[in-house]
Amino acid sequence: LQQGAGRECFWDRRPCVGAGQACSGVRRVRQSVKTAAVISMRVDRDVDMAALPGYAKALGECGHTVAVYTIDASTMRATRIKAAKHIHDQKKKSGTLHADDVFEKADVDLTNIVDGESYYGGWTMQSSVAESFTKYGTLTAYADASHMEGLGSSTYGCFYAIGVYSLNRSLCSVVTGHGIGAECKEEWTPRFEAAAAVDGFDVPGRVTVVDLEKSIDAAHEDAMQNGEKFNDERHVLKNMTPKLGPEEKATGPALYSRALRAPSRQQVDQIKSTFGPRQAAWLNRFPNRELYRAYSLGLKDNI
Secondary structure: OHHHHHHHOOOOOOOOOOOOOOHHHHHHHHHHHHHHHHHHOOOOHHHHHHHHHHHHHHHHHOOOEEEEEEEEHHHHHHHHHHHHHHHHHHHHHHOOOOOOOOOOHHHOOOOOOOOOOEEEEEEEEEOOOHHHHHHHOOOEEEEEEEEEEOOOOOEEEEEEEEEEEOOOOOEEEEEEEEEOOOOOHHHHHHHHHHHHOOOOOOOOOOEEEEOOOHHHHHHHHHHOOOOEEEEOHHHHHHHHHHHOOHHHHHHHHHHHHHHHHOOOHHHHHHHHOOOOHHHHHHHOOOOHHHOOHHHOOOOOOOO
């Protein structure tokens, strides 16, 4: 953990792999580690629950600030149902399930959740070097979640990451976390609150690049007093393009990318005037400062 925290530092430019080491060798090492982990790891809830304080203590001794939380049986049932609903929706979206398939809450297996017991809920960690990152890094930050699912009908929750970009474009973790439930405002809020508590993060000019996940927007708005958001270009194009008419699809994506990078607000407005009606309607749902660099106070470092 101490080594990992040190290697995050943006002033450490050493490559993680020697120049002469083949990528195939790295892949073999990674696979061997994964194989060993699968063989050695055993799932035992009692053992895992008893170990939680030790995990938090070990991280604390490395200088990190850690909060591990548990939930009661009622919350666990609600969380499992919500996660099952999320998986169901994703399978419908991907075509694995028919679009008319209806989620049935009664089909969710809750038999191993016992009243009076406590269950692992998640954790939030402020990096031991978070203040150094916010002090010496750029004002451009990032926030994203990784959905830990895809194996059958199981979900392992979400991993959350909030950090800043270094001057050499490295990702520098300020706050990370894990929650067993689906991505939602309730999971994002404690992570953004932890980031806002780090000296130098929630300051004027701070702009956090996000996708179009509504729960990120809501949690960010509640936790931050000074920082603003900016929508990631790839996610804007991915979500906007299907909404455009046939003619707009031919020119709309390129027009948005030009407006995004236009050096002045006047030029942004000129490009916007050429948007088709569907493109204009879709983009007008967001304020200019979340779509175009020239309107954003913080995006001055060309991330």
